[in-house]
Amino acid sequence: MNIKINTRTEKDLLGNKEIPDNFYYGIQTFRAVENFNLSNNKLNQFPIFINALAMVKSACAQANFKLNHLDDNKNNAIQYACQQILDYKYHDQFPIDMIQGGAGTSTNMNINEVLANIGLEHLGYAKGDYQYLHPNNDVNMSQSTNDVYPTAIKIGLITAIDQLNTPFENLIQSFKRKSEEFSNILKMGRTQLQDAVPMTLGQEFGAFATTLQNDLNKLNQIMPDALSVVNLGGTAIGTGINTEVKYRELAIASLSEIMQRNISSAPDLIEATSDMGDFVLLSSLLKRTATKLSKIANDLRLLSSGPRTGINEIYLEPRQPGSSIMPGKVNPVIPEAMNLACYQIIANDLAITLAAEAGQLQLNAMEPLIAFKLYESIDLLGKAMKMFQHKCIETIRANAEHCQENVDNSIGIITALNPYLGYETTTRIAKLANETGQSVLALIKAENLLSDQILADVMAVNNMVKPKQSV
Incomplete structure (x- = not known):
């Protein structure tokens, strides 16, 4: 049984096409859907970006209305349509692949057509009755993909970074709470996987919090301001062709009002239209955080290793059986998943770098990949941080007794005795401990090298893990 689908006929440069009448997008979006079926990652999976496009279109329509290029009815229709998008309606009407040729033209026409038909x-x-509200003539008036698309990418990324702040800060606070909880648990620090000198488990977790806080600070200090400088009004290559002198100022003022944030115009629109430097900078900061998080995940896997034949200084909450053949085995699946997410973000940075380098003359045609990978990295990072916090960090427990045993049995504590006994004596004691299997403390007591009082003072937690006032 054939079900008849009502269609409307639309035309473009290449000819006519029948468009199902329930679609709010039109012929150019339809062609993009036919042409680009590459990544299975569609524009409608990135609602922040869609909303950013609607904000830009709203600002541009307001500017054109103030310049008397759009009448009241058309402007109101566009504003209504933009608000519908911002209310998360019609997001299913953005079916195009994030990887697309044409420097983002398919995305720009997708939003133009949807807004026109809603309007x-x-x-x-x-x-489809475009004589009353046209996707190109009205919705895209005074615009080009080459200024609308990168502007929307930037303001969408500002929102995405704002949203990333919550899981980022929550993870940092989780590490800080563990640092306080473990503040009195003495353990061995390690360099090159070998025993080094004592520290507290709290210091170790505090360092995790500090390194992530540094990254969050840099992200918020650098990126919102950098991304707030846009090339809107530059149209095709930055010359501002097909715009009036006051248009750029009006459009950016409207966009600032919509965003409730100071958006400014790039001082050189030709440079800003072709340059991808801000995107590369953001990607590098995301890669930096991913690199740190992967290292932290590796540390937690090492610290929980064994458990009976490994370091076994912390317990990770069991999340699922670890083997199809080995009964009782539990794997550190959450830190492992964090590693994998971080590898993807690091790989995305390479893709963004290559795409940014591939710009030619007055435009970078590879912007769609840059947009896709930046939004993907931020989304993945936020989800991974949330998983890491709730399913790993908050439930970590310390194996305090084993930590203390490691300290007592380690030759590494000899470093703390070096100021009292001298390098030659401590080296001899360390060698003897290695050869006999006896503890450093037992050998020192046997040779009566230091009094019990001095040993107790040296081995006190506070004296082992921070500089002394005097020796």
């Missing part, structure tokens, strides 16, 4: 219905006309 047409609002005005009482049928979808």
Whole structure:
């Protein structure tokens, strides 16, 4: 049984096409769907980006209305349509692949067509009746993909970074709480996987919090301001062709009002249209955080290793059986998943770098990949941080007794005795401990090298893990 689908006929440079009448997008979006079926990652999976596009279109329409290029009915229709998008309606009408040729033209036309058809219905006309509200002539007035698309990427990324702050800060606070909880648990620090000198488990977790806080600070200090400088009004290559002198100022003022943030115009629109430096900078900061998080995940896997034949200084909450053949085995699956997410973000940085380098003359045609990978990295990082916090960090327990045993049995504590006994004596004691298997403390007591009082003072937790006032 064939079900008849009502269609409307739309035309473009290449000819006519029948578009299902329930689609709010039009012929150019339809062609993009046919052409680009590459990544299975669609524009509708990135609602922040769609909303950013609607904000830019709203600002541009307001500017054109103030310049008397759009009448009241058309401007109201566009504003209504933009608000519908910002209310998370019609997001299913953005089906194009994030990886697309054409420097983002498919994305720009997708939002133009959807806004036009929402607006047409609002005005009482049928979808596709573009003589009353046209995707190019009206919705895209005074614009080009080459200024709208990168501007939308930037303001969407500002919102994405704002949203990333919550899981980022929550993870940092989780590490800080563990640092306080473990503040009196003495353990051995390690360099090159060998025993070094004592520290507390709290210091170790505090360092995790500090290194992530540094990254969050840099992200918030650098990126919002950098991303707030846009090339809107530059149109095709930055010359501002097809715009009036006051258009750029009006459009950016409207965008600032919509965003409730100071958005400014790039001082050189030709440079800003072709340059991808801000995107590379953001990607490098995300890669930096991913690199640190992967290292932290590796540390937790090492510290929990064994458990009976490994370091076994902390317990990770069991999350699932670890083997199909080995009964009782439990794997550190959450830190491992964090590693994998971090590797993807690091790989995305390479893709962004290559795409940024591939710009030619007055435009970078590879912007769609840059947009895709930046939004993907931020989304993945936020989800991974949330998983890491709730399913790993918050439930970590310390094996305090084993930590203390490691300290007592380690030759590494000899370093703390070096100021009292001298390098030659401590080296001899360390060698003897290695040869006999006796503890350093037992050998010192046997040779009566230091009094019990001095040993107790040296081995006190506070004296072992920070500089002394005097020796």
